[in-house]
Amino acid sequence: MRIKKNIAISDSGFVFNPTTGDSYSMNRIGRQILDYLREGNTLEEIKPRMTEEYDVDEASFEKYYFDFLSMLRQFELLDEKNED
Amino acid sequence: MKTKITVALTGLNNTDNPGPGVPVIRGIRESEIFDPRIIGLAYENLEPAIYMHRVVDKTYQVPYPSEGSGVLVNRILEIHKKDPIDVLVPNYDAELYAFMRSSEILEQAGIKTFIPTLEQFEERHKANLPEFGKKYDLLVPFSKSITGTDEIKKLADEFDYPLMVKGKFYDAYLAYNEEQVRMHYNKITAKWGLPVIIQEFIKGTEVNVVALGDGKGNTIGAVPMRKQYITDKGKAWSGITLDDPNMLELTRRILEKTKWRGGMELELVKSHKNELYIIEINPRIPAWVYLAVGAGQNLPEAMVKLALGMEVKPYETYEVGKMFIRYSYDLITDLKEFEKLSTLGEL
Known part of the structure; x- marks a missing residue:
């Protein structure tokens, strides 16, 4: 799953979708996952990094991850056309 | 060296329903090639930009287009005689008709405009939008012009509620039932006349x-x-x-x-x-x-x-x-200025 190329993400976690004009604020963890997605990482690549860095088990992380993805989808931040 | 030009504009009503005059002037004043002198053309004597002397250099009062295209254009020509205008920028839909019809007269007098042709103006009109969409293969909502309250009852045959009720030039309201259409219809006809446009709500x-x-x-x-x-x-x-x-x-x-x-x-x-x-x-x-x-x-x-x-x-x-x-700002002015515009028709 990739983030649309034209989405702007600032260091502070401010996300701007220039196609819709909507903007969002993300916390540090949200931003971190967004960055991983942007780099083209898959769940299998992201999961070990997150479970190592934070106190979360794999099953819980997956649940939160997919919740997060559906939120990104709802906000039209995901590039559904060029899924890999 | 910037070129000196005189630009006359309408739309000085920088109110909660703002005309485009002030932002258009700001753009022209920021030009890298023009050194403009701005003439404001005001329909009402409390249009804010009249009193904004850094925005408008000189203001003349002009009659409403509803008094007749000829009356408005003659007033512009009268102003042009004593205070020559290079370019006229009309900023309201309702006055465009007068200037489009008189574009040759204005051109002969040396006043340049850059406005649509009468045909272009008419075909994109709210009431003609369905035909416009068909002609140019564009997506437009289904719409219909009505001219009497007796037509409101029949709207349910062609439209699903809610629908939009729109004035010929301005105003648009969302109506959820026949009663609301009637209310908006009366409000709009009192202000803008007929027809009233009913449009599918997208x-x-x-x-x-x-x-x-x-x-x-x-x-x-x-x-x-x-x-x-x-x-x-x-x-x-x-x-x-x-x-x-x-x-x-x-x-x-x-x-x-x-x-x-x-x-x-x-x-x-x-x-x-x-x-x-x-x-x-x-x-x-x-x-x-x-x-x-x-x-x-x-x-x-x-x-x-x-x-x-x-x-x-x-x-x-x-x-x-x-x-x-946008922001609002309280401009302080003297009664003398208001008096001058009100009595002499210029400031």
């Missing part, structure tokens, strides 16, 4: 484009925007420029097919399927045009250049994510 996000066509099918500039804060009058109090190639492509297509001459505002609704419906095409520069100037496209300046017959290179880019936020 659910989605409202987006807008300000554009300038050179009259030969070329787009000189276009900037898409989404309103971020809307007043109770439906006006943008804040907006942001968008990066939406579909909106730009649609704008270019319309300007190319119609060979649009002058400023234009496209009011669009982006449906949930990401389809762009044309809700309205306004035949002039909108009041939020200064956002385009701030984003890198000085469309008011380009329009003056086109009016003067100068070659204008189309703008290719603009800054995405540029915002505008």
Whole structure:
């Protein structure tokens, strides 16, 4: 799953979708996952990094991850056309 | 060395329902090639820009177009005789008719304009939008003009509620039932006359484009925007420029097919399927045009250049994510100024 190329993400976690004009604020963890997605990482690549860095088990992380993805989808931040 | 020019404009009502006069003037004043003298043309003596002396250099009162096209144009010619005008920029839909019909008279007198032709103006009219959509293969909501309250009952046969009730020139209301249509119908006819336009309500996000066509099918500039804060009058109090190639492509297509001459505002609704419906095409520069100037496209300046017959290179880019936020400001003036305008018709 990739983030649309034209989405702007600032260091502070401010996300701007220039196609819709909507903007969002993300916390540090949200931003971190967004960055991983942007780099083209898959769940299998992201999961070990997150479970190592934070106190979360794999099953819980997956649940939160997919919740997060559906939120990104709802906000039209995901590039559904060029899924890999 | 900048070229000295005199530009006359209307739309000085910088109120909660603002005319485009002040933002257009700001664009022209920021020109790199013009040193403009601005003549304000005021219909009412409390239009704020009349008293904004850094914005408007001189103001003349003019009669409403409803008093007759000839009366308005004669007043402009009278002003032109004592205070020569190079370019006239009309900023209201309702007065365009008078200036389009008299464009030759104005041209002969030496006053340049850059406005749509009568045919272009008529075919994009709210009442003619369905035919316009068909002719140019564009998505428009189903709509119908009505001229009597007896037609309101039958609307349920052709429309689903809610629907939009719109005035010929301005005003648009959402109505959820027949009673609300009747109420809005009466309000609109009292203000703008007939017909009243009934339009299918398209659910989605409202987006807008300000554009300038050179009259030969070329787009000189276009900037898409989404309103971020809307007043109770439906006006943008804040907006942001968008990066939406579909909106730009649609704008270019319309300007190319119609060979649009002058400023234009496209009011669009982006449906949930990401389809762009044309809700309205306004035949002039909108009041939020200064956002385009701030984003890198000085469309008011380009329009003056086109009016003067100068070659204008189309703008290719603009800054995405540029915002505008309107504000109100209490301007203090003296009774003397108000008195001067009210009694002499100029300030």
